[in-house]
Amino acid sequence: MSYKETLLMPQTEFPMRGNLPKREPEMQQHWEDTNIYEKVQKRTEGRPLFILHDGPPYANGDLHMGHALNKILKDMIVRYKSMSGYHSPYVPGWDTHGLPIEVALTKNKKVDRKSMSVAEFRELCKEYALEQIDRQRVQFKQLGVRGDWDNPYITLDKDYEAAQIEVFGEMAKKGYIYKGLKPVYWSPSSESALAEAEIEYQDKRSPSIYVAFNVVDGKGVLNGDEKIVIWTTTPWTIPANLAIALNPELEYAVVSVNGDKLVVAADMVEQLAQVFEWESYEVTNKYLGKELERVVAKHPFYDRESLVILGDHVTTESGTGCVHTAPGHGEEDFWVGKQYGLDVLCPVDEKGHFTSEAPGFEGVFYDTANKQITEKLEEVGALLKLNFITHSYPHDWRTKKPTIFRATSQWFASIKDFRENLLDEIKAVKWVPEWGETRLHNMVKDREDWCISRQRVWGVPIPVFFGENGEPIITDETITHVSKLFREHGSNVWFEWDAKDLLPEGFTHPSSPNGKFTKETDIMDVWFDSGSSHQGVLVERPELHRPADMYLEGSDQYRGWFNSSLSTSVAVTGKAPYKSILSHGFALDGNGRKMSKSLGNVVVPNKVMKQLGADILRLWVASVDYQSDVRISDDILKQVAEVYRKVRNTFRFLLGNLHDFDPAKHAVKVEDLQEVDRYMYIRLQELSKKVQNAYDTYEFSVIYHAVHNFCTIDLSSFYLDFAKDILYIEAAEDERRRSIQTVYYEILTTLSKLLSPILSHLTDEVWAFIPGVEEESVQLTDMPKPQSVSGQEELKVKWDHFIEVRDDVLKALEEARNEKVIGKSLEAAVTIVPKDEKTKEVLQSIEHLHQYLIVSSAEIVTDSNDTKEYDWVHVKVEKHDGEKCQRCWVSSYTVGQLESHPDLCDRCADIVEKHY
Numbered sequence: 001m002s003y004k005e006t007l008l009m010p011q012t013e014f015p016m017r018g019n020l021p022k023r024e025p026e027m028q029q030h031w032e033d034t035n036i037y038e039k040v041q042k043r044t045e046g047r048p049l050f051i052l053h054d055g056p057p058y059a060n061g062d063l064h065m066g067h068a069l070n071k072i073l074k075d076m077i078v079r080y081k082s083m084s085g086y087h088s089p090y091v092p093g094w095d096t097h098g099l100p101i102e103v104a105l106t107k108n109k110k111v112d113r114k115s116m117s118v119a120e121f122r123e124l125c126k127e128y129a130l131e132q133i134d135r136q137r138v139q140f141k142q143l144g145v146r147g148d149w150d151n152p153y154i155t156l157d158k159d160y161e162a163a164q165i166e167v168f169g170e171m172a173k174k175g176y177i178y179k180g181l182k183p184v185y186w187s188p189s190s191e192s193a194l195a196e197a198e199i200e201y202q203d204k205r206s207p208s209i210y211v212a213f214n215v216v217d218g219k220g221v222l223n224g225d226e227k228i229v230i231w232t233t234t235p236w237t238i239p240a241n242l243a244i245a246l247n248p249e250l251e252y253a254v255v256s257v258n259g260d261k262l263v264v265a266a267d268m269v270e271q272l273a274q275v276f277e278w279e280s281y282e283v284t285n286k287y288l289g290k291e292l293e294r295v296v297a298k299h300p301f302y303d304r305e306s307l308v309i310l311g312d313h314v315t316t317e318s319g320t321g322c323v324h325t326a327p328g329h330g331e332e333d334f335w336v337g338k339q340y341g342l343d344v345l346c347p348v349d350e351k352g353h354f355t356s357e358a359p360g361f362e363g364v365f366y367d368t369a370n371k372q373i374t375e376k377l378e379e380v381g382a383l384l385k386l387n388f389i390t391h392s393y394p395h396d397w398r399t400k401k402p403t404i405f406r407a408t409s410q411w412f413a414s415i416k417d418f419r420e421n422l423l424d425e426i427k428a429v430k431w432v433p434e435w436g437e438t439r440l441h442n443m444v445k446d447r448e449d450w451c452i453s454r455q456r457v458w459g460v461p462i463p464v465f466f467g468e469n470g471e472p473i474i475t476d477e478t479i480t481h482v483s484k485l486f487r488e489h490g491s492n493v494w495f496e497w498d499a500k501d502l503l504p505e506g507f508t509h510p511s512s513p514n515g516k517f518t519k520e521t522d523i524m525d526v527w528f529d530s531g532s533s534h535q536g537v538l539v540e541r542p543e544l545h546r547p548a549d550m551y552l553e554g555s556d557q558y559r560g561w562f563n564s565s566l567s568t569s570v571a572v573t574g575k576a577p578y579k580s581i582l583s584h585g586f587a588l589d590g591n592g593r594k595m596s597k598s599l600g601n602v603v604v605p606n607k608v609m610k611q612l613g614a615d616i617l618r619l620w621v622a623s624v625d626y627q628s629d630v631r632i633s634d635d636i637l638k639q640v641a642e643v644y645r646k647v648r649n650t651f652r653f654l655l656g657n658l659h660d661f662d663p664a665k666h667a668v669k670v671e672d673l674q675e676v677d678r679y680m681y682i683r684l685q686e687l688s689k690k691v692q693n694a695y696d697t698y699e700f701s702v703i704y705h706a707v708h709n710f711c712t713i714d715l716s717s718f719y720l721d722f723a724k725d726i727l728y729i730e731a732a733e734d735e736r737r738r739s740i741q742t743v744y745y746e747i748l749t750t751l752s753k754l755l756s757p758i759l760s761h762l763t764d765e766v767w768a769f770i771p772g773v774e775e776e777s778v779q780l781t782d783m784p785k786p787q788s789v790s791g792q793e794e795l796k797v798k799w800d801h802f803i804e805v806r807d808d809v810l811k812a813l814e815e816a817r818n819e820k821v822i823g824k825s826l827e828a829a830v831t832i833v834p835k836d837e838k839t840k841e842v843l844q845s846i847e848h849l850h851q852y853l854i855v856s857s858a859e860i861v862t863d864s865n866d867t868k869e870y871d872w873v874h875v876k877v878e879k880h881d882g883e884k885c886q887r888c889w890v891s892s893y894t895v896g897q898l899e900s901h902p903d904l905c906d907r908c909a910d911i912v913e914k915h916y
Helices: 020-033 036-044 065-082 100-109 116-140 158-173 234-240 268-274 330-339 366-379 415-428 435-445 476-489 528-530 531-538 563-575 604-610 613-621 634-656 675-694 701-725 735-755 761-769 792-818 837-844 849-853 906-915
Strands: 177-187 191-195 199-217 228-231 243-244 252-259 260-265 282-288 296-298 304-309 323-325 383-396 404-413 430-432 549-556 578-582 830-832 857-860 873-879
Touching: 020 036, 020 116, 020 604, 020 613, 020 761, 065 578, 065 604, 065 613, 100 116, 116 604, 158 177, 158 476, 158 528, 158 531, 158 563, 177 330, 199 234, 199 260, 199 366, 228 234, 228 323, 234 366, 243 330, 243 549, 252 268, 260 268, 268 282, 268 383, 304 330, 323 330, 366 383, 366 531, 415 435, 415 563, 430 435, 435 563, 435 578, 476 701, 528 531, 528 563, 531 563, 549 563, 604 613, 613 634, 613 701, 613 761, 634 701, 634 735, 634 761, 675 701, 675 735, 675 792, 701 735, 701 849, 735 761, 792 830, 792 837, 792 849, 830 837, 837 857, 849 857
Parallel strands: 228 260, 243 304, 430 578, 549 578, 830 857
Antiparallel strands: 177 191, 177 404, 199 228, 199 296, 199 383, 243 323, 252 260, 252 282, 296 304, 830 873
């Protein structure tokens, strides 16, 4: 007889190698074929709702690592909620309007816009956006993200656009929408106004100039021969100068130097003396700013006055304390100028070129004009100093080109009219991390107006008509009618039909006695598009509700989607559209650098999935502190892949040792489990509780480390290791063997469920091999409810201490191995001397002690020579001088006692005799 045939070795068809790039797509196809999303929804129907509302990614280009981080986080949360008592439908969405698609068509696709109508160009934009959606949808599904992919929300959909019009109309009805002339961020590269959310700051090198304005009327305070000195880093705005602002409470000095009398802030005289390199100077007079109000200076090179005005925005932090004021090119300049009745002069067109309102510079690009204007100032003797500085400057976040402030007639949402309501709602939201509340609060508290109009064509039109006298017309009747038209035909109808055809039949208005109307040609800011999703999705989709339980996006969305959604929702409903906000950081390379093609450090999700698999990416997401910026590299992914392999191998070992286990027949009641198995069952319940608490608080890295430690320390280093001597060696029905198998089964099913939201492919693969489970997928199960065990505290104290003592013995064995006393640990006989009563009691109460230590014999004594001291015990390790059993490999004095089985110990001989 071959004794090997009498061993109950692990058997499983579950593959050791994951081969994820091949197996995952097959599994995803299976999910699609079996409609797993619908099955999950049907199973959880009637439960309390948990709605995670998807912030729409932009429909352009392949997915980057930020997309993967974001969607996987969402998927883990939705999957967990669906397994923990909630009904959690997930409707993915896409943002489809805006400049990048226009640029992609005209530059990349070489579309000639001039050869077609606006409606035709918009149709091409739509086709392109839908192509991008199809492409991105495939890639999101490859990440294992589960959702209603066949019915996403898309901002270009007719119903969505119609809902957006209703949001606009409701805001207009409440008086929050108005058209006005004021400076806004303007992108010459995009030829459009921008909202604050579309601005990013980059370093820019700019000229720094000090300019003297001659006083022509001192109003009886100044003599009239002084020069007021201003400082600016935008010489191109000098042609638009209409005033000089002083702080009413600051003291201003008249400095006599080199034959000139210069007016600057008194506190800055010494500093400016160094800037201008004055060898000697004298302060001849001092005045408070308010005493100089309405003094008149002359523009340096135009025959135009520059009025001295007062403003609290003037400080001595930089410059001269005298601020060059051009109401057409600055928000503070605009507001302070308004108080003094100044014109809003803006001599720069939509492309950034000077108009005829800037004589001498007409047609010149504003940035190019910096040098020409500086030379003009020098020519007329007004330039006191020229330097260059590098400073943070606003740029268009799409084109990455500098922006300017430019006064134009735009549509605005008046945030200030409901700002207090916004701030109250921010307080009512749960923020993860908590600093998100402060961040959004600070963004909203000083916000005046939101510029919502854009001078583009690919977007939702602003649904406003104009009467013959130019008066804007926005009524319930027009809004309802346009919304209905969009729901039926889509927004392209706005560009295809004349104004009269877009109005309700028989519509009249006092502003148009002849019945002639025109329509607005501007479109809405894309943030208004996505910011209306609480109406277009949460309200319009019957399976969802407003407010959503959670919005989850990158930290850049405090200025973007979080902000615009809050503004439109509070404006329309008085309430925030979300109960909680969770934000994550950006994906950086392994050195913490931003990913860029030029650096060659871009990690592409698609490439990772083809090389390692989606589950490795998902596990990486779970491993990082995602609330801060996160790092990813080949080395980091290799480490994550090692953890994956550990988990997979653990699953495989458990499955292999359950090949003859039927839970319906063989499972042992918890109270009847062997003591060590009850202890491991308790450890499993603790893990289950810890993991589910971490899911509840969105601390996924806690799960990653807890599960890894459980697999590595509790299982591999202890439970799976010593149990081999029972599982392989004892007879199939041995009570100790069935006890272990029962707990193995619990570990296997519990770990599969706990890890399902993260390792969605692996756990589904494992589930198919688990004996006795009824559900076709682990996704159709609930999270395990942690159980308590009678007497568990005493049991835990006992076995926790044993594990500490065992560590001492393992150290002793390792040292003996290094000293060549033994080879494998089963060659050892250990003698243990406890150092205290507690340790002695624990060791003496444990049966089969040698098995748990994986040695051939273990003796507890009160004293012994030649022992080494450790934390809890003294240990002596010797080579066991019995014979090695050829079946269990334990050294025993009983080997050779049975003539029929001379190579076996009495334990193995007895098993073979009875069962084989």
